């Protein structure tokens with residue numbers, strides 16, 4: 001039984017393979033990557049490394065040859081129409097290679113979302129459904145690391161954590177927990193034709209994050225919520241390129257409007273309780 005993991009040189013793909021190696025012999029794991037040299041660490045572990053570029057359907061088909069299961073990790077490209085084309089290539093390649101089960105990393109509650117990246121994931125899910133390949137849709141939350149990362153050191157220094165999230169809450173999960181969920185689906189029976197919303201059953205707010213940072217670092221940090229325009233201006237002044245500042249303010253705005261507030265027990269059923277926010281903050285600031 002071979003399992004192919006695409007995007008295996010990425011952070012999530014690497015973590016999935018780490019989890020898989022605990023239960024699956026290395027010679028049954030195949031890493032499909034666009035940069036074979038970058039995967040030398042995986043080859044050293046005994047994982048077979050195959051070349052596959054989402055833009056090149058033939059290479060993807062070759063990388064899926066003989067595979068029973070595929071974990072298709074979505075493209076990181078920021079051009080959403082390009083992503084749709086890349087994803088269609090991967091799906092067609094999986095169909096033509098005769099893959100028996102495809103797990104796809106989508107977006108939590110994507111069918112109800114209006115953010116454009118959600119449409120890419122829903123388009124991909126529908127493309128997969130057209131093939132009749134048994135599927136598992138791993139509808140991932142936003143990663144906790146998108147919000148809790150060393151970039152918060154500026155807030156720790158100034159004592160003020162500024163966002164435009166208002167009292168919005170975030171159902172985020174760490175990549176490590178999402179990777180464990182993916183590895184579980186790939187190694188257990190009974191997940192065919194299921195869609196899982198892999199979100200945190202206990203969403204957190206930036207008010208709570210400020211409090212947790214205060215507890216963990218011993219430095220008082222308070223959350224101050226501002227308007228969308230104020231946030232964008234603040235981020236531009238802090239040195240972010242304007243499109244990046246706008247994108248960040250848009251994500252925060254979506255949080256304030258409830259985009260990341262929905263809960264589900266799907267993740268807990270697969271992996272148990274996800275890593276608590278305080279633990280993530282400790283790992284980020286205490287090493």
Ligand SMILES: NC(=O)c1ccc[n+]([C@@H]2O[C@H](COP(=O)([O-])OP(=O)(O)OC[C@H]3O[C@@H](n4cnc5c(N)ncnc54)[C@H](OP(=O)(O)O)[C@@H]3O)[C@@H](O)[C@H]2O)c1
Pocket residue numbers: 006007008009010011012013033034035038052053054055073074075076077086105140141142143146175
């Ligand atoms: N839920 C969230 O908050 C969130 C945040 C960011 C991204 N995402 C999505 O989740 C995915 C996995 O996250 P991650 O953190 O592991 O991202 P990542 O570290 O950027 O990994 C992305 C992987 O995709 C590969 N890739 C890029 N273009 C490709 C192509 N044309 N053909 C084949 N492979 C290609 C990359 O290869 P190289 O190593 O060669 O670049 C890398 O292995 C991302 O790709 C993105 O779709 C989710």
